[in-house]
Amino acid sequence: MASFRFFPLFLIYISSFLSLCFAGDPFVYYDWEVHYKNISPLGVPTQVIAINNQFPGPLVNVTTNNNVVVNVTNSLDEELLITWNGIQHRRNSWQDGVLGTNCPIPPNWNWTYQFQVKDQIGSFFYFPSLNFQRASGGYGGIIVNNRDVIAVPFAKPDGDITIFIGDWYNQNHTDLRKTLNGGKDLGMPHGVLINGKGPYQYNRTFVPDGIEHETFNVEPGKTYRLRVHNVGISTSLNFRIQNHLIALAETEGTYTMQQNFTNLDIHVGQSYSFLVTMDQNASTDYYVVASARFVNETIWRRVTGVAILHYSNSKGKASGPLPEGPNDVFDKTFSLNQARSIRTNVSAGAARPNPQGSFKYGEINVTDVYVLKNKPPVMIQGKRRTTLSGISYVNPDTPLRLADWYNVKGKYTLDFPNEPLTGAPRLGTSVINGTYRGFIEIILQNNDTTVQTYHMDGYAFFVAGMDFGEWTNNSRGTYNKWDGVARCTVQNAES
Secondary structure: OOOOEEEEEEEEOOOOOOOOOOOOOOEEEEEEEEEEEEEOOOOOOEEEEEEOOEOOOOOEEEEOOOEEEEEEEEOOOOOEOEEEEOOOOOOOHHHOOOOOOOOOEOOOOEEEEEEEOOOOOEEEEEEEOOOOHHHHEOOEEEEEEOOOOOOOOOOOOOEEEEEEEEEEOOOOHHHHHHHHHOOOOOOOOOEEEEOOEOOOOOOOOOOOOOOOOOEEEEOOOOEEEEEEEEOOOOOOEEEEEOOOOEEEEEEOOEEEEEEEEOEEEEOOOOEEEEEEEOOOOOOOOEEEEEEEOOOOHHHHOOOEEEEEEEEOOOOOOOOOOOOOOOOOOOOHHHHHHHHHHOOEOOOOEOOOOOEHHHOOHHHOOOOEEEEEEEOOOEEEOOEEEOOEOOEEEOOOOOOHHHHHHOOOOOOOEOOOOOOOOOOOOEEEOEOOOOOOOEEEEEEEEEOOOOOEEEEOOOOOEEEEEEEOOOOOHHHHHHOOOOOOOEEOEEEEOOO
16 A cells, blocks of 8 residues: 655653743733534524634734643533644644644633743644544634844745635534444545635635635735634645735745745645735736635535635635646646645754754654554544554543643553554553653554544654655655654645
């Protein structure tokens, strides 16, 4: 079975419970209520998760080294955690908002997150990490701006626009969760939302009357920074703007070599920044499109997000067919080559003035190697489960970080295998036993039948290789040890 393979390197530090918020750096405060709200993004009444009555939620807009304080009141009818996708939690992992580090916030309780965006810049997003809640929303954008004293490798844009794209089901997350727990697939989504809204009515057959769509208002001749996040749950999306080039400039905290795309595949959980110049004649408005990848295009045609790019001097509404995406919706080679072409701008500074390339990850000795293989879901003890290397993870009743700190025995085992297990898959709370201040090489081998994305909470990794086929030791000869992108989420396609 063929697959993508890739090789991320990342540092593992043993955390302590020492807070690293520094009094000399500014504090930024947010006060949120997370609650349900009834809306109809695709024309069907749906219960979504909103924050302060906003769907998507409020923007977190901060600057490198700011201390961020977010007080979250849980007004849902179930437990809640908010995780900060891409924010690096150095020695404060208990602010990360996942079950491994945090106890959930009970209904009608509040919890205050406090963390520092230390030495970070870039485009990220937050979302609820429990109980499949992300399928109902609760997400929002995070912008970490450069300090004024640090040069940015492009001219200051005339505007900054955050865009959320993602697949959407008309059922709420509790109904979707029941479907999955019952051993069934979710099937095809009902649509793709852009900034929480349904598609522009580009075709009356696929888009009924009364659907509210998103409009991005721009000025001719200006250049805008578009921060695009795939906040969906399972669908890779191709993003494009009619008649406009999108110049990739940054992904998940790394400034990239700038290159122009007519379209780009954005996989679940990934974030990209594009520079887009409004250089068209504005004879009409222009389509902004997010369409599903690696699916039957005829059947999935209605699962397409469409927004409008509106010049202030536009002479009419957008009409006609949508701009074309990749020639073959199933073409994984096209997607692979796109991903391979994304490289770090090694001469640019980021959060610090020293160039991004000054950290020579390819010259550091690797201390541990793990091959993680996933396969299609299987039945284990009567339930449909996914596995990595033959183990299906079970959350303990005490978060791993707390069990570690308080020396609570029996909550987890430090026996995650370096290579996939043979034999029947099993349940377990099995943890990688990393080396203090070590570098780990991880090979993700996808033997499932669908695209997977993998995310590292609280850290970033270098994507040093990606290819078809089974990984072998000889594959190391193809690694990019110089300008691979450091990011927090990467795709892994099926055969």
